[in-house]
Amino acid sequence: MAVGDVTMPLMHVVQGVKIGSTEAYVRYPNRRDLVIFEFAEGSNVAGVFTQSAFAAAPVLLSKKHLAENTPRYLIINTGNANAATGTVGYKNAETTCAKLAELAGVQANQILPFSTGVIGEQLPIERLVQGIQPALNDLNADRWTEAASGIMTTDTTPKGASEQFELDGVTYTMTGISKGAGMIRPNMATMLSFVATDAPISKVLVQQLLQTTVEHSFNRITIDGDTSTNDSCIFVATGLAGGAEIESQDDPRYQQVLDVLARIMNRLAQLIVRDGEGATKFITVQVDGGENTQECCDVAYSVAESPLIKTALFASDPNWGRIVMAIGKAGVPNLDSSKVQVWLGDVQICLDGGANPDYTEEAGAAVMAEKEITIRIDLGRGTAKDTVYTCDFSYDYVKINADYRS
Amino acid sequence: MAVGDVTMPLMHVVQGVKIGSTEAYVRYPNRRDLVIFEFAEGSNVAGVFTQSAFAAAPVLLSKKHLAENTPRYLIINTGNANAATGTVGYKNAETTCAKLAELAGVQANQILPFSTGVIGEQLPIERLVQGIQPALNDLNADRWTEAASGIMTTDTTPKGASEQFELDGVTYTMTGISKGAGMIRPNMATMLSFVATDAPISKVLVQQLLQTTVEHSFNRITIDGDTSTNDSCIFVATGLAGGAEIESQDDPRYQQVLDVLARIMNRLAQLIVRDGEGATKFITVQVDGGENTQECCDVAYSVAESPLIKTALFASDPNWGRIVMAIGKAGVPNLDSSKVQVWLGDVQICLDGGANPDYTEEAGAAVMAEKEITIRIDLGRGTAKDTVYTCDFSYDYVKINADYRS
Incomplete structure (x- = not known):
């Protein structure tokens, strides 16, 4: 569907x-x-x-x-x-x-x-x-x-x-x-x-x-x-x-x-x-505050392609630790993690690179329950931005690709 | 398991x-x-x-x-x-x-x-x-x-x-x-x-x-x-x-x-x-014939990390089209696809960039039925080589990661 x-x-x-x-x-x-x-x-x-x-x-x-x-x-x-x-x-x-x-x-x-x-x-x-x-x-x-x-x-x-x-x-x-x-x-x-x-x-x-x-x-x-x-x-x-x-x-x-x-x-x-294979959610990954567009694009793809994040999205689990993991591995040179902010929808989950003290699991779970979710990341080092679109990773992705000869 | x-x-x-x-x-x-x-x-x-x-x-x-x-x-x-x-x-x-x-x-x-x-x-x-x-x-x-x-x-x-x-x-x-x-x-x-x-x-x-x-x-x-x-x-x-x-x-x-x-x-x-999450098979991706080790490593990772290949491995489907797809997207400069050979175990599936005429689906399926599979790729342009190890991508990977808070 x-x-x-x-x-x-x-x-x-x-x-x-x-x-x-x-x-x-x-x-x-x-x-x-x-x-x-x-x-x-x-x-x-x-x-x-x-x-x-x-x-x-x-x-x-x-x-x-x-x-x-x-x-x-x-x-x-x-x-x-x-x-x-x-x-x-x-x-x-x-x-x-x-x-x-x-x-x-x-x-x-x-x-x-x-x-x-x-x-x-x-x-x-x-x-x-x-x-x-x-x-x-x-x-x-x-x-x-x-x-x-x-x-x-x-x-x-x-x-x-x-x-x-x-x-x-x-x-x-x-x-x-x-x-x-x-x-x-x-x-x-x-x-x-x-x-x-x-x-x-x-x-x-x-x-x-x-x-x-x-x-x-x-x-x-x-x-x-x-x-x-x-x-x-x-x-x-x-x-x-x-x-x-x-x-x-x-x-x-x-x-x-x-x-x-x-x-x-x-x-x-x-x-x-x-219509992604097995998709149950439509995800927008928006990265702001980069030094240049390329690093915003790299971070957005790192998040959008992480199987761990995609399975968490499928499970409606506001697992923001996996999001910072994906930001961390994106290869942005000299990224200062203490300047990074992350939002799920309007809910800020990561403040200055750590857990947002005002964040509640309920607020995160409410966003994750939606069919259309925006993950917004501010790298805190410039004005460049980029956006990537993806879907979640479900049982059906495996089923479709284990069955279909592409 | x-x-x-x-x-x-x-x-x-x-x-x-x-x-x-x-x-x-x-x-x-x-x-x-x-x-x-x-x-x-x-x-x-x-x-x-x-x-x-x-x-x-x-x-x-x-x-x-x-x-x-x-x-x-x-x-x-x-x-x-x-x-x-x-x-x-x-x-x-x-x-x-x-x-x-x-x-x-x-x-x-x-x-x-x-x-x-x-x-x-x-x-x-x-x-x-x-x-x-x-x-x-x-x-x-x-x-x-x-x-x-x-x-x-x-x-x-x-x-x-x-x-x-x-x-x-x-x-x-x-x-x-x-x-x-x-x-x-x-x-x-x-x-x-x-x-x-x-x-x-x-x-x-x-x-x-x-x-x-x-x-x-x-x-x-x-x-x-x-x-x-x-x-x-x-x-x-x-x-x-x-x-x-x-x-x-x-x-x-x-x-x-x-x-x-x-x-x-x-x-x-x-x-x-x-012991990879949900793994049912142990996969060795061996790339030979590269101009340098880095491009062999890039191709090996491109194959080892392709969700389409990993689900095909889970399904024991000798889907070699997905393997050439992954070689093609690895970013090897000026790769001549007509010189590329691919083997599943001892079975050559891709000859000079196309289907091996001697290949039979039965021979490929026999290799894919094994628990330990080697995918060998010869890029046909040098003597460098590299090897990457991975596992397949199963329903259980999704299940484990949809359930577990990492």
């Missing part, structure tokens, strides 16, 4: 984006597992990808195609990650693109392939290729919800966000989906996320907007500290809703688009945490 | 070392929880300690006393870590030393205090101090097994190692104990470990021997990636079995002592992993 409100919103259509999907039987029969996105000609597309040394074949090919040409299609399968599959896997990704290119009448390098699922097994390439035409036949602007469910693996719920906004009197739409529930600590990208807008944004700014917002959304969530071989995040601006192209950060519309994208990306990233 | 053979060996007495213990009711009644070591005058003592910024009061005081004077006593309590306890906690550690010094007739800074247990609560200092005289009354050379059980927290078994060895015709003894089952990824030290020998070794070499052997024993084990505020490891050489003092690494006896100490330390460290 996902934590908190994860319902799909009204998914507004984005002019210039069509989506089709089908049941290709990549791993399981009778489930939607192949999704195709079509972008109108002239769309600007940006991507960020996993930094894993074992980046999957589709990641390598997507990066190559993105550098060579202007993407017109995305093709995404779930059930098989096509990762650690060697030259055969790479050829399978190429075959997938070639077949879609042939049927759609575009160049093969105008297609970006994505895969998610089991690592180390070859794609059932014949079945996958046979699914392309049915998915193309299904292309329609109003298929975002189907796409969100068509890219799921261990996700328990489809994940989407959508907004309409106005720039200089023109109404634009931004809509996106994401997937991922385990193997989540993205490094420069997420599991899979696709966001589109019909606002007119230059190619350079599309990439800048994506990188800026990924850094504080998908790059600040963690479920189990593991980084996937397939993490990818794509942002496309079709420009089809009209208006002059945004070409500079000085254009006042840039900041407005950035704000919308940041909200969409944050929502899509946090939905992944809310 | 600990994994494999963890039985206490015959714990040979070490000339010049006496041990006493008592039930001081630090946290729980009716259990041995206060242990005192007495070292003969002239003993050389070395220590390594946690690098946590939240190092506990007894760690700070032990380091101070070790720098100021020659230790004659160790005093160790379990049940309360006296960590994150501020100035009151530091005073309590001082009071403990002062009281023992008074009763034993030594200087307060000849005493090293150690605590393990709950973080963030003050010691029950009156009860602890009242336990000192009974523990002193109990002093006896043949109390190693009682000491091993008297320092346990969530440990399910006392941990000890003991050897007798001969140098230039003189028979010496080396005996040690350790404790720890969770919050284990020592950084320069372990949870708690105390090793003594009656061989004659200079103060400088005692410290060198300790640091050298800690690096490849306690600093190469991980249960949950968490580093304690209280990790400490002490090595003492009383010299009381006679012979000329070993004063140089060129003394041929130095290497012999190093070998014995390395075996004792490895055994004590691996016992902690075998």
Whole structure:
């Protein structure tokens, strides 16, 4: 069960984006597992990808195609990650693109392939290729919800966000989906996320907007500290809703688009945490008072990834000793523990590095009983801050991962 | 249940070392929880300690006393870590030393205090101090097994190692104990470990021997990636079995002592992993073929600490995709995945970065069904190597840590 409100919103259509999907039987029969996105000609597309040394074949090919040409299609399968599959896997990704290119009448390098699922097994390439035409036949602007469910693996719920906004009197739409529930600590990208807008944004700014917002959304969530071989995040601006192209950060519309994208990306990233494998709680770890952002980020991740803290959160145990343990091991140079403050929600549990004499176990337990908990840490040595989102660590995390072949 | 053979060996007495213990009711009644070591005058003592910024009061005081004077006593309590306890906690550690010094007739800074247990609560200092005289009354050379059980927290078994060895015709003894089952990824030290020998070794070499052997024993084990505020490891050489003092690494006896100490330390460290919270399997992660030791260590820890791999090990699932995921995220610069080989036991699962075509699921499953599993990784880019020991991640890890207040 996902934590908190994860319902799909009204998914507004984005002019210039069509989506089709089908049941290709990549791993399981009778489930939607192949999704195709079509972008109108002239769309600007940006991507960020996993930094894993074992980046999957589709990641390598997507990066190559993105550098060579202007993407017109995305093709995404779930059930098989096509990762650690060697030259055969790479050829399978190429075959997938070639077949879609042939049927759609575009160049093969105008297609970006994505895969998610089991690592180390070859794609059932014949079945996958046979699914392309049915998915193309299904292309329609109003298929975002189907796409969100068509890219799921261990996700328990489809994940989407959508907004309409106005720039200089023109109404634009931004809509996106994401997937991922385990193997989540993205490094420069997420599991899979696709966001589109019909606002007119230059190619350079599309990439800048994506990188800026990924850094504080998908790059600040963690479920189990593991980084996937397939993490990818794509942002496309079709420009089809009209208006002059945004070409500079000085254009006042840039900041407005950035704000919308940041909200969409944050929502899509946090939905992944809310649906974290076995999650029963949504945890915000907020670190203030650092000398620089990096040390705040290090402390936040040290807390967010500590199995001891995550099991205590699962047990609703206000075990603040484990929190100072995690701060202590984060490697902050010359940290003066006597200046460190820690709050659980509004309750200060650690005062000047020791137990807060006014703290009561009842007050701490009341916060821990909540489904959404903020752990706030003040390092007391500067003004930098950072925030990381995570979930707790339950019996079900072990159960899911002991049973599921990722 | 600990994994494999963890039985206490015959714990040979070490000339010049006496041990006493008592039930001081630090946290729980009716259990041995206060242990005192007495070292003969002239003993050389070395220590390594946690690098946590939240190092506990007894760690700070032990380091101070070790720098100021020659230790004659160790005093160790379990049940309360006296960590994150501020100035009151530091005073309590001082009071403990002062009281023992008074009763034993030594200087307060000849005493090293150690605590393990709950973080963030003050010691029950009156009860602890009242336990000192009974523990002193109990002093006896043949109390190693009682000491091993008297320092346990969530440990399910006392941990000890003991050897007798001969140098230039003189028979010496080396005996040690350790404790720890969770919050284990020592950084320069372990949870708690105390090793003594009656061989004659200079103060400088005692410290060198300790640091050298800690690096490849306690600093190469991980249960949950968490580093304690209280990790400490002490090595003492009383010299009381006679012979000329070993004063140089060129003394041929130095290497012999190093070998014995390395075996004792490895055994004590691996016992902690075998008794890891919820552990059902003992895992050796061996990385060869690196450009340098650090990158081998990084890859080994990335594999050993991946919750996805640890749950797969618990499930006996030969999920090698998760292993390449962990290699990929370890941050090895310019790693060529097509040169990476991975073995489970003797079964090669990953060949040149992809699935080994000769691999069968049956062969992999047979290895995974064992209680002791070696994961071997060849990075294919050099001759450096390193090894890390860990355990699997089970339902019981969550259960223990959701219930226990560490």
